[in-house]
Amino acid sequence: MHTSRFKLSVVHAFLAVLCFLNVLPLVWMVISSFKSENEFAVNPMGWPKLWDFSNYANAWKVAHLGTYFWNSLYVTVLAILLTVLLGALASYFISRFDYKFTKWAYALFIIGMTIPIHATLVPIFILMKKIGLLNTHMSLVLPYTAFHLSITIFILVGFMKSFPKDIEESAIIDGAGVYRIFWSIILPMTRPALATVIIINFIYNWNEFLFALVLINKEPLKTLPLGLANFTGTETKFQTMQMAALAMALAPVLAFYLLLEKQLVQGMTAGAVKG
Amino acid sequence: MHVLKRTGWTVFIGMLPALVIYIGIALVPIGMSFYYSFFNWDGLSPMRYIGLDNFTSTLKDSVFWKGVGNNLIMMATGLLGQLPLGLFFALMLNRGLRGIKAYRSMLFLPVVISAVIVSIIWGMVFKIENGMLNGLLELVGLGSWQQDWLGNPKLGMLSISVAYIWQNYGFYMVIFLAALQNISAEIKEAAVMDGATGWKQFWYVTLPMLKETIWVTLVFAISNSFRVFDLIYVMTAGGPAHNTEVMTIYMYNNAFQNMSFGGGSAVSMLILVFSLIAIYAANLLTRRSQ
Numbered sequence: 001m002h003t004s005r006f007k008l009s010v011v012h013a014f015l016a017v018l019c020f021l022n023v024l025p026l027v028w029m030v031i032s033s034f035k036s037e038n039e040f041a042v043n044p045m046g047w048p049k050l051w052d053f054s055n056y057a058n059a060w061k062v063a064h065l066g067t068y069f070w071n072s073l074y075v076t077v078l079a080i081l082l083t084v085l086l087g088a089l090a091s092y093f094i095s096r097f098d099y100k101f102t103k104w105a106y107a108l109f110i111i112g113m114t115i116p117i118h119a120t121l122v123p124i125f126i127l128m129k130k131i132g133l134l135n136t137h138m139s140l141v142l143p144y145t146a147f148h149l150s151i152t153i154f155i156l157v158g159f160m161k162s163f164p165k166d167i168e169e170s171a172i173i174d175g176a177g178v179y180r181i182f183w184s185i186i187l188p189m190t191r192p193a194l195a196t197v198i199i200i201n202f203i204y205n206w207n208e209f210l211f212a213l214v215l216i217n218k219e220p221l222k223t224l225p226l227g228l229a230n231f232t233g234t235e236t237k238f239q240t241m242q243m244a245a246l247a248m249a250l251a252p253v254l255a256f257y258l259l260l261e262k263q264l265v266q267g268m269t270a271g272a273v274k275g
Numbered sequence: 276m277h278v279l280k281r282t283g284w285t286v287f288i289g290m291l292p293a294l295v296i297y298i299g300i301a302l303v304p305i306g307m308s309f310y311y312s313f314f315n316w317d318g319l320s321p322m323r324y325i326g327l328d329n330f331t332s333t334l335k336d337s338v339f340w341k342g343v344g345n346n347l348i349m350m351a352t353g354l355l356g357q358l359p360l361g362l363f364f365a366l367m368l369n370r371g372l373r374g375i376k377a378y379r380s381m382l383f384l385p386v387v388i389s390a391v392i393v394s395i396i397w398g399m400v401f402k403i404e405n406g407m408l409n410g411l412l413e414l415v416g417l418g419s420w421q422q423d424w425l426g427n428p429k430l431g432m433l434s435i436s437v438a439y440i441w442q443n444y445g446f447y448m449v450i451f452l453a454a455l456q457n458i459s460a461e462i463k464e465a466a467v468m469d470g471a472t473g474w475k476q477f478w479y480v481t482l483p484m485l486k487e488t489i490w491v492t493l494v495f496a497i498s499n500s501f502r503v504f505d506l507i508y509v510m511t512a513g514g515p516a517h518n519t520e521v522m523t524i525y526m527y528n529n530a531f532q533n534m535s536f537g538g539g540s541a542v543s544m545l546i547l548v549f550s551l552i553a554i555y556a557a558n559l560l561t562r563r564s565q
Contacts, residue, residue, distance in 0.1 A: 012374070015367060019381040022441070025400050026384075028407045044405035045414060086293040093286045101283075105290055112301050116502050116550070118523050119543040122311060122536050123304035126318060146300035149293055178285050207389030209505040214531060225391035229509045232395050239399065246392055257387045261380055264387065269450050 026250075033243035040240045055244035062235070063245045067220060068227035075137050075223060076205040079144035083201055084194065087149050091156035092182045096168065106157065112150030117143075117210060125214050139215040140223070144205045152197050155270050159193035160186060199260050200267035206253065224249055312541035317534040329541035333529075338517050339542070342525040343549070345432055349503050349521060350553065352436040353443070353496035360440065361447025361492070362485075366477070368448075369455040379452070383445035390442065390505035397438035398510045401425045425511050431519045435507055442506065443499070447492050454488040455481070493557050501550035522546045 032040055033055055035048040043049075060066065094106045124143055125134070133139040163186070171181050187194075212226040222230065228249055232242050257264060312329055314322040333339050364382055368375050385393065400407040401424035409421040424434040458481065466472075466480040482489075504523040507513060513520030513528070522542065530539020 008372070011367065011370075011372065015372075015378050018364075019378055023381055023384065025396050025407060025441075029396055029399065040405060044407070045410040082296075086296065090290045090293040093290050097282070097286050099283060099286060101287065102290070105294060108294075108302070109297065112297065114498070115301055115305065116498070116543075116547060118502065118504070118526060119308050119547050120301065120304035121527075121543065122530050122540050123307035124300060125531075126307075126536070127300070127304070129318075142296060142300055146296050149297045149301075153293075178282060179289070182289075203387055207387075207391070209389065209391050209509075213508075214527075225389045225505075228395065229391050232398075232509075239405065242395070243399070246395060250388065250392060253387055253389070254384075257384065258380070261383075265383060265449050268386070269446070269453065 029243045030247050032240055033247050035240050037238060037240055055241045056248065059241045059245035059248065062238075062241065063231045064219070064227060065224075065245060065248060068222055068224040071137070071221055071227075072206055072224040075140045075144070076202060078137070079141045079148070079205050080198055080201045082141065082145045083148050083152050084197055086145070087152035087197070088156055088187060088190065088194065089182065090149070091153050091160055092186050094153065095157045095160035096186070106153070109150050109153045112147065113154065115147070117147060121210070121214055124211070128215055135216055135218045135221060137221065140208075140211055143211050143215075144201075144208065148201050148204055151267075151270065152201065155197050155267065156190060156193055158270075159190055163189060195260075196263045196267040196270075199256075199264050202256065203253070203264065203268070308540040308543050310540075311537050312544050314537040315535075316537045318536050322537075325537070329538045330545070333538065333541055333545065338520065339522070339525055341517050342513075342520045342522045345519060345521045346501055346503075346549070348432045348436065349439060350497055350500040352439050353500045354493070356436065356440040357444040358447055358489075358492055358496055360444040361449075362451050364444070364448045365451035365455055366481075368452060379449070383449055385442050386445045388442075391509050393438060393442050394506045394509040397434075397441070398425070400438075401434050401510075425519070426515055428515075428518050431511065431515075435510060435519055438510070439503065439506060447496070450488060450492055451485070454485055458484050490561060493561065494554055497553045497557055498550050501546055501553070522549070 028045075031047065032044065034051045034053065035043070036050075036052050036054075039048060039050075039052075090105070090109070094102045094109075120143075128134045128139045133142070167185065167189075168181050171185060176184070207225060208223070209225045209229070212223045213229075216222055216226060228245065231245065235242065311322075313324060313326060315325045315328070316322040368378055372378075403409065403421075403423040403426070406424070408424060412418060412420050422430070425431050462480065462484070463476070466476050471479055502523065503521055504527070507519055507521055508524055508527070511519045513524040523546065526539050526542040526546065529535050529542055
């Protein structure tokens with residue numbers, strides 16, 4: 001069955017218009033970020049008469065973007081390392097060892113995907129206060145790790161289960177221990193799934209707001225979303241500078257997305273889509 | 276066999292760190308929230324047991340019910356806006372189209388942007404002065420429609436709904452697209468042989484085959500609608516005059532602005548109960564129609 005050429009071009013035109021409308025708010029923001037505040041006030045729509053880059057330099061300084069970037073990166077990377085390392089180890093035991101205990105643990109981890117974090121906010125705040133972690137990077141690293149272990153283990157177990165049964169046998173005969181097998185055989189084979197897991201953990205941790213809002217209130221420790229929300233809430237006069245700040249905050253995620261789209265989409269929709 | 280026994284311990288110890296962090300920081304707090312919800316407590320002075328008072332005072336508060344109503348609007352937005360739009364784009368893209376990848380990338384893009392950035396951008400779109408929406412209306416000669424989109428009590432939630440749809444429909448599109456691509460070509464050919472084309476094919480062949488996927492997306496859309504926080508908190512903080520407040524914002528204000536940890540915990544338990552009821556109701560409805 002062939003759709004006629006005319007019909008196809010109508011579909012293309014239609015989709016192109018909708019896609020354009022979809023990204024219009026982003027395009028408008030980026031274009032406006034090159035206008036001076038005065039020009040934006042007079043001419044909020046069209047092209048800038050003069051492409052002015054000063055908003056970017058100013059925003060970087062005034063909004064403390066450097067500090068926020070660094071905090072986000074630090075917290076994100078540390079949480080990813082912890083989540084993926086502990087998650088992979090747990091997934092290995094869950095997928096390759098047939099104990100009752102491992103089955104229970106798996107079920108327990110899977111439940112986590114349905115927990116609304118709001119129901120844990122007050123106790124986590126109190127816990128962090130009690131153990132003296134409030135207003136430290138670790139107060140974010142720990143919840144990020146705890147809440148993303150579920151999806152991480154879900155994806156990794158699914159992948160590790162597909163390895164043939166006898167994969168460890170010769171290693172055992174050669175005298176390799178359980179951890180040796182994990183480190184030298186299973187982990188290298190899991191690389192594609194590890195990539196997916198790292199990518200979705202990056203997006204989730206990098207974008208997280210609610211925990212940061214509750215657990216961090218010191219300016220030098222704020223993450224990018226928290227810092228931005230704060231900055232745009234106070235500097236309401238300087239809209240084009242805000243737009244420049246947003247554009248800079250958006251850039252790494254955008255690059256990340258365009259480079260690794262396939263694995264990101266796979267990871268984010270894992271569980272909802274079979275196969 | 277003692278080798279197996281030793282492995283058993285190794286397995287247990289290997290899983291311990293993940294389990295400790297997960298149980299300690301994700302599971303135990305739910306139980307603690309439940310416990311706190313029976314106390315009057317500001318986090319500093321001693322806890323005072325007050326039974327169900329936190330629940331009754333919350334359920335008597337009209338602001339809380341305003342939040343419940345707005346959560347229902349978010350739910351309707353998800354079910355009537357995000358899901359159909361996601362399905363629509365999935366159907367549009369599910370053909371031998373050139374450039375499908377570019378279209379899909381652009382439509383999915385908002386899903387990966389942080390909700391904070393989404394809401395700041397949409398806050399600027401809806402702004403009364405120099406906002407993009409008002410600017411567009413001016414351009415097409417509908418200047419008289421210009422207004423304060425988020426501040427208007429009648430339009431506030433509607434405006435937020437638009438941003439919410441924009442943020443998430445791409446997620447459902449991708450799920451539907453994957454499901455559509457799993458429907459084999461033979462089934463479609465057989466349907467065409469039987470004379471089912473266009474709408475008929477969609478209604479009698481495609482849709483029934485998507486049943487399972489639709490159920491999954493329903494649950495996602497419902498539970499996500501009860502979790503909305505960042506988007507509204509950054510755009511309007513629930514204002515003006517609680518007009519755009521949802522339960523999570525009510526909970527946050529209660530717990531961390533008014534320092535009522537017991538009250539906030541009670542609200543978080545109510546959120547949990549409400550979303551479970553909604554999912555259960557959806558389950559009943561879809562079962563009945565099958």
